[in-house]
Amino acid sequence: MDFTPSELMAVSGARELEDRQVVAVGIGLPMVASFLAKKSHAPNMTILFELGVINPEPIHTGVGIADPRVWYRATTLNSFVDILGAILHRGRVDVGFLGGLEADQFGNLNTTLVGDPKGKFHHMIGSGGANDIASCAKKTILIMRQEEHKFRETISFVTSPGFVKGGNSREKAGLRGGPSRVITDKAIYGFHPQTRKMMLISIHPGNTLKDVTSTLGLQPVVPSLVPFTEPPTSEQLRLIREVIDPERMYMG
Amino acid sequence: MNKLSSLSDAVASIPSGSHVAVSGFAITRCAMAFAREVIRQGIKKLTISQCLGAMDTDLLVGGGAVERLIYGGGALDRFGRLACINAGIETGSLRAEEYSSLSIAFRYLAGSLGLPFIPIRSLSGSSLLSQLQERSGSDIAFVNDPFSGERWLTLKPLLPDVAVVQVQTCDEDGNAWIMGPKWDSPEQAKASARTIVIAEHVVSTDVIRREPERCVIPNLLVSHVVELPFGAHPTSLYREYDYDADEIKKYVEATKKPGLWKAYLDTYVYGVKNHQEYLELIGGSPRLTKLRADPTLGY
Numbered sequence: 001m002d003f004t005p006s007e008l009m010a011v012s013g014a015r016e017l018e019d020r021q022v023v024a025v026g027i028g029l030p031m032v033a034s035f036l037a038k039k040s041h042a043p044n045m046t047i048l049f050e051l052g053v054i055n056p057e058p059i060h061t062g063v064g065i066a067d068p069r070v071w072y073r074a075t076t077l078n079s080f081v082d083i084l085g086a087i088l089h090r091g092r093v094d095v096g097f098l099g100g101l102e103a104d105q106f107g108n109l110n111t112t113l114v115g116d117p118k119g120k121f122h123h124m125i126g127s128g129g130a131n132d133i134a135s136c137a138k139k140t141i142l143i144m145r146q147e148e149h150k151f152r153e154t155i156s157f158v159t160s161p162g163f164v165k166g167g168n169s170r171e172k173a174g175l176r177g178g179p180s181r182v183i184t185d186k187a188i189y190g191f192h193p194q195t196r197k198m199m200l201i202s203i204h205p206g207n208t209l210k211d212v213t214s215t216l217g218l219q220p221v222v223p224s225l226v227p228f229t230e231p232p233t234s235e236q237l238r239l240i241r242e243v244i245d246p247e248r249m250y251m252g
Numbered sequence: 253m254n255k256l257s258s259l260s261d262a263v264a265s266i267p268s269g270s271h272v273a274v275s276g277f278a279i280t281r282c283a284m285a286f287a288r289e290v291i292r293q294g295i296k297k298l299t300i301s302q303c304l305g306a307m308d309t310d311l312l313v314g315g316g317a318v319e320r321l322i323y324g325g326g327a328l329d330r331f332g333r334l335a336c337i338n339a340g341i342e343t344g345s346l347r348a349e350e351y352s353s354l355s356i357a358f359r360y361l362a363g364s365l366g367l368p369f370i371p372i373r374s375l376s377g378s379s380l381l382s383q384l385q386e387r388s389g390s391d392i393a394f395v396n397d398p399f400s401g402e403r404w405l406t407l408k409p410l411l412p413d414v415a416v417v418q419v420q421t422c423d424e425d426g427n428a429w430i431m432g433p434k435w436d437s438p439e440q441a442k443a444s445a446r447t448i449v450i451a452e453h454v455v456s457t458d459v460i461r462r463e464p465e466r467c468v469i470p471n472l473l474v475s476h477v478v479e480l481p482f483g484a485h486p487t488s489l490y491r492e493y494d495y496d497a498d499e500i501k502k503y504v505e506a507t508k509k510p511g512l513w514k515a516y517l518d519t520y521v522y523g524v525k526n527h528q529e530y531l532e533l534i535g536g537s538p539r540l541t542k543l544r545a546d547p548t549l550g551y
Binding site for chain 2: 027063125129130158
């Protein structure tokens with residue numbers, strides 16, 4: 001069955017979600033993954049947008065969470081303090097989806113300052129609610145396209161902390177949770193239980209181990225046996241293509 | 253009390269150097285007509301705060317009105333980045349104190365409740381924290397929880413001089429309804445010394461009294477009410493009008509080159525005397541009619 005890397009990323013994200021979980025999402029692949037889970041195996045999941053939106057059912061694609069198209073048919077419209085305060089900070093968010101411009105080996109994310117090839121740093125987006133989700137969710141899932149310059153041993157700015165400097169440094173910083181998965185267009189990673197370094201979990205079909213490691217600017221932990229990622233089902237692909245993102249705005 | 257005011261009088265009540273909380277979020281419910289009027293009046297050295305940087309603040313920065321920005325990062329969604337803010341940060345012309353969005357919302361919340369500080373789980377372990385400690389150490393401190401002994405990062409409250417909040421509906425006394433998600437607007441208004449409400453519709457207090465549970469900003473917080481249809485253009489106002497994608501794209505293009513940016517300001521800000529002339533410039537009622545929201549969709 002034919003599917004795109006983006007579709008497998010969305011499906012892999014959806015598979016990490018369980019029924020009745022509370023999930024904080026942004027626009028793009030995380031939203032597709034969450035809607036896919038809710039429309040298939042997790043109908044009682046709660047989807048949150050930070051600015052004050054719970055369980056929308058959009059019928060048109062939006063340019064971001066500030067686009068009223070993605071608030072359509074929400075069950076609650078309230079405020080930032082209501083969502084990221086009284087739900088996230090209170091400890092009720094099970095899974096937060098995050099993306100980044102750069103990630104390091106401990107799952108720390110940079111969306112603030114990125115250097116160009118000449119060594120000049122450019123200010124990008126900053127945090128929004130990402131740092132809050134990274135700090136307060138029970139766990140986070142990172143979804144990013146895999147390129148050598150995006151995954152680096154160290155990054156110049158930590159906007160949203162992962163396992164900070166590895167080991168138990170995250171707990172020492174007073175943070176709960178932490179990243180559980182990194183989903184890219186080549187593979188899925190977890191984190192080594194002691195060192196907290198990125199660890200390869202599965203390789204997307206069609207890629208070799210070399211395809212995976214040669215497109216990373218860091219050395220992941222590679223176990224002796226690494227399976228292929230389970231491909232999407234025809235029903236998952238149908239939901240993505242016909243129901244969730246028919247205009248292919250999020251899936252590219 | 254009748255607090256109805258022209259936009260120019262409401263803006264003139266803000267001295268240069270004030271701290272202003274503005275209500276935009278990326279490309280929605282932004283105080284755009286307000287920002288244009290601030291620049292026209294030559295108000296300078298403002299401190300602007302906002303939980304997510306939005307188009308209103310980016311324009312204020314690009315128009316030279318802002319000295320200091322206290323915000324949680326942000327972008328114009330898929331249209332682009334906050335180019336004027338980013339350029340100000342990169343050249344050092346803008347003093348930016350960058351937090352997470354919830355940190356800003358909590359700082360307003362502490363201000364709204366009259367609390368001396370507020371603990372937060374965010375920021376720890378990040379470069380945002382180390383950068384803030386270098387740049388504005390006095391707004392961040394650690395305390396021990398008197399009950400558990402646990403160490404907490406705490407934030408100083410934000411107490412802006414004025415909040416400028418774009419809303420759908422209010423009465424002439426300032427009792428205001430915000431439809432749709434409210435992000436940090438309620439806390440901005442409650443934390444600030446006073447609020448300027450910019451409304452799409454001003455209705456009678458009898459209308460407000462029929463559904464008082466919808467009132468987000470009560471009259472006692474409000475100093476000025478400005479009735480200003482399409483005051484958030486080119487950003488959206490939920491249930492009233494959609495964002496104007498073409499005009500946002502023109503803005504984003506203009507921010508890419510200094511020459512183009514000067515021309516943008518000369519056309520859209522300095523080239524018109526007031527908001528009415530601005531609306532005529534962008535195409536008047538034929539264009540605005542196309543942006544009107546579908547009542548069932550809200551956009």
